[in-house]
Amino acid sequence: MKWKKVLLMDEFRYNLHNHTYYSDGELSPAKVIELNKKQGYNAIAITDHDSVEGIPEAIEAGKRLGVLVIPGIEISTAKSHMLGFFVDYKNPELVNFLKQRKMRETEVANHLIQGLVKQGYPLTQEKISKVINARYLNPWNISLALVKLGFAKNEGAAIALVRKVPWLENVSKGTRSAGNVSEREAIKLIRIAKGAPVLAHPFSAKQKLRYLTVPYRAFMLKRAGLMGLEVQHPSHSRLERGFLHSVSTILSLHKTGGADFHYSVYDQLEEWKRIPQSRGVRKTIRTLHARR
Numbered sequence: 001m002k003w004k005k006v007l008l009m010d011e012f013r014y015n016l017h018n019h020t021y022y023s024d025g026e027l028s029p030a031k032v033i034e035l036n037k038k039q040g041y042n043a044i045a046i047t048d049h050d051s052v053e054g055i056p057e058a059i060e061a062g063k064r065l066g067v068l069v070i071p072g073i074e075i076s077t078a079k080s081h082m083l084g085f086f087v088d089y090k091n092p093e094l095v096n097f098l099k100q101r102k103m104r105e106t107e108v109a110n111h112l113i114q115g116l117v118k119q120g121y122p123l124t125q126e127k128i129s130k131v132i133n134a135r136y137l138n139p140w141n142i143s144l145a146l147v148k149l150g151f152a153k154n155e156g157a158a159i160a161l162v163r164k165v166p167w168l169e170n171v172s173k174g175t176r177s178a179g180n181v182s183e184r185e186a187i188k189l190i191r192i193a194k195g196a197p198v199l200a201h202p203f204s205a206k207q208k209l210r211y212l213t214v215p216y217r218a219f220m221l222k223r224a225g226l227m228g229l230e231v232q233h234p235s236h237s238r239l240e241r242g243f244l245h246s247v248s249t250i251l252s253l254h255k256t257g258g259a260d261f262h263y264s265v266y267d268q269l270e271e272w273k274r275i276p277q278s279r280g281v282r283k284t285i286r287t288l289h290a291r292r
C-alpha cells in the first residue's frame, strides 16, 4: 500500500497525537513513525509542542514506510493546548512565531535550572542532557529529567517542583511576552498556516463543572475559528469521550484522537497501542486531507 492511498482504505488506523525529541518526546521523528507503524497505525500526526522541526523527517519516514504522516503542532496557550492538523509547516508567520517561542523557552530553561540549583538540586545542562534525549531544553523535558534523575517520583511531582521555582521573576519582560498567545490567537495562527485548529484533551483538567464549561468554551472558540475537539485522549474516561463525541456532533466540530505519545516515563506504554478507532475521526482525517 502506497502512503498516498492510505485514506482509501476503509479501516485505516490513526494516531493523531505524537511528540518527538523536538519537544518533550524521547525519540526521533523517524523512530516515532516506525513504532507507530509497528503497532498497525498508518495515518500518523506529529504534533510537537510549539515546534514543526520534526515534520520533514517524519514525512520522509512515512514515504519510506508506506504510512500517511500528517503535519501537525500543539501550541501552548495561557489556558490550554491547541492542536493544529495539516499545517503548512513552512508558513513564515508560523515559523517566525515558533522562533520567538524557542528563544523564550531557552531563556526560561536556563532560569529554571538556576532556580532548581538554588533550591538544592545539583543540576547542570549536561546532567539533564545525559538522561533525556531532547534537542532543546524546555520546562517539559526538564521536569522529565527530574523524574529520571530521581528528584521527583512522577510527572505530577516534577511539575510541582518546577512550579515552585520563581523563574518568572528572572525572565526579562520582553522575553516573558514573546510568543505568548491566547487560545484565539493560536487558532488564528493555525488557520493562517492553512491548518485545522483542534482543542487538545479538553477534559484533561478534571475541574468541577467541566461538563458545562467545555461545551460552552467549544462553542465560543468555534466562533473564533476552532474546527474540532480531541475526543480520544488517554486522560479521558469512556464517559468523557462519549460526551465530547456528542458535543462535537452537536456543534458540527471535527473529532480527533491519539495517544499523546512521548515514549517517556509519562506514557502508559501498553495503552497507547490500543487507541479505539472511530469512524468519526476517520471522516475528519479524510475531510481535512481533501481540504488542503
Ligand SMILES: [Zn+2]
Pocket: 074, 081, 200, 201
Ligand atoms: Zn497537550
Ligand SMILES: [Zn+2]
Pocket: 017, 019, 047, 074, 260
Ligand atoms: Zn501532546
